[in-house]
Amino acid sequence: MKTIRALAAELQSGQTTSVKLVEQALDRIASYRGQGGVAYISVDTDRALAAARASDAARAAGNVPSLLAGLPVSIKDLFDVQGEVTSAGSKALANAQAAKNDAPAVARLRHAGAILLGRTNMSEFAFSGLGLNPHYGTPRNPLDAERVSGGSTSGGAVTVALDMAVAALGTDTGGSIRIPSAFCGLTGFKPTARRVSLLGAVPLSTTLDSAGPLSRSVDCCAIVDAILSGENLETDAVPLAGLRFGVTDDFVADGMDATVRAAFDAALSRLQSAGALIQRFSFPELKELPQINAGGGFSAAESWAWHRKLLESSADQYDQRVAVRIRRGAQQTAADYLDLLEARRRLIAQAARRLSVFDAWLMPTVPVVPPLVQALQDSDETFFATNGLVLRNPSVINFLDGCALNLPCPSEDGLPVGISICGRHGDDARVLAIGRAVEAVLSVKQG
Numbered sequence: 001m002k003t004i005r006a007l008a009a010e011l012q013s014g015q016t017t018s019v020k021l022v023e024q025a026l027d028r029i030a031s032y033r034g035q036g037g038v039a040y041i042s043v044d045t046d047r048a049l050a051a052a053r054a055s056d057a058a059r060a061a062g063n064v065p066s067l068l069a070g071l072p073v074s075i076k077d078l079f080d081v082q083g084e085v086t087s088a089g090s091k092a093l094a095n096a097q098a099a100k101n102d103a104p105a106v107a108r109l110r111h112a113g114a115i116l117l118g119r120t121n122m123s124e125f126a127f128s129g130l131g132l133n134p135h136y137g138t139p140r141n142p143l144d145a146e147r148v149s150g151g152s153t154s155g156g157a158v159t160v161a162l163d164m165a166v167a168a169l170g171t172d173t174g175g176s177i178r179i180p181s182a183f184c185g186l187t188g189f190k191p192t193a194r195r196v197s198l199l200g201a202v203p204l205s206t207t208l209d210s211a212g213p214l215s216r217s218v219d220c221c222a223i224v225d226a227i228l229s230g231e232n233l234e235t236d237a238v239p240l241a242g243l244r245f246g247v248t249d250d251f252v253a254d255g256m257d258a259t260v261r262a263a264f265d266a267a268l269s270r271l272q273s274a275g276a277l278i279q280r281f282s283f284p285e286l287k288e289l290p291q292i293n294a295g296g297g298f299s300a301a302e303s304w305a306w307h308r309k310l311l312e313s314s315a316d317q318y319d320q321r322v323a324v325r326i327r328r329g330a331q332q333t334a335a336d337y338l339d340l341l342e343a344r345r346r347l348i349a350q351a352a353r354r355l356s357v358f359d360a361w362l363m364p365t366v367p368v369v370p371p372l373v374q375a376l377q378d379s380d381e382t383f384f385a386t387n388g389l390v391l392r393n394p395s396v397i398n399f400l401d402g403c404a405l406n407l408p409c410p411s412e413d414g415l416p417v418g419i420s421i422c423g424r425h426g427d428d429a430r431v432l433a434i435g436r437a438v439e440a441v442l443s444v445k446q447g
Helices: 004-013 018-034 045-060 104-111 154-161 178-183 218-229 258-273 284-292 297-317 320-331 334-355 373-378 380-399 428-442
Strands: 040-043 072-076 115-120 144-148 167-171 187-190 211-215 244-248 277-281 360-364 403-408 418-423
Touching (some): 018 072, 018 115, 040 154, 045 115, 154 167, 154 178, 167 218, 178 187, 178 403, 178 418, 187 218, 187 380, 187 428, 258 360, 258 418, 284 380, 297 320, 380 403, 380 418
Parallel strands (some): 244 360
Antiparallel strands (some): 167 211, 187 211
């Protein structure tokens, strides 16, 4: 599908209509579902078409509230949508009461004129970077159906990649926007936490959770971010010449497979050729993270607080791989939690010192290409080890309370690779502006 800006121009010029775009998306969804695809948990056909007709009428009367007006968008099954059940990808909430109101993030999209197509599949309760779901099926990678699409916003990524939505609303606690974006060849933006309201969304970790867009380009993500946050950031591309990019060889580079390493190094070379300065640096404090989070970290502690009563009544309806990680939170004491808070404050202070000399910090979004589904389904040991590896790099940014943008990174063998442009707390506008410049360089085909 075309970018949001291109589609908005076609709507404005009369080349297409919202009804036509929504009908095309619904046709693709029906075809995809007919082939066994499970990106959407539910599709609200009638309401979407009614909203599209209303959007076309409003446009004819001169009422166009945003560039997203009239365009189809998907919603992660973590957010309340008025009149619908928020199941968070779980059978444990499948019979919960329907939401009385839209979550604020959903309400902002609706008020901007977006057409809400349906609820997207996800890792149960957002507790995985791989996207497997034993209840509703596992959304397969649109580039290779034998591989995962990444989690936890798995279905959202697939809806955009297969033109079943122009953008997806997702969440990111340790990479749940950036991982599926990297695995599906998309752009995904994890803003500074608390810029986008998470009221009306099932929490994983209230400390680490953030919400943001997955779409086709940096411009698309900036457009949706402005709607979600209510902040129209200045994000025009900046000249690459003279920008200083920090690259960490330790921790986030550990265990990189050959495809990711080659693609990442080639991307750095292209940026250097465009005038950017690439500086290798060490961030040894990151090596403390496995020990800091050895008890499950914020996600286990804070998810246990939310889930403990539901687990008492409905444990058999959970994905047991999710339940076991939530239950780790029961073993944490108040002192353990305070230690986590102190460790986070200390590492954020270290990051401020180490990153202050750079315009952005670059890293491979995920150190490996999308893993094969079958191996993850067959072995708990493989699943947990792979999940930890996939989450490792992006979760650094959540722990440091920063922001980050994933961009597709060309690879020799065609398997999807992502590069992340990372910034500290509040660096959102800078990250998006740099992202536009980096995107322009990486999207140019070589040879």
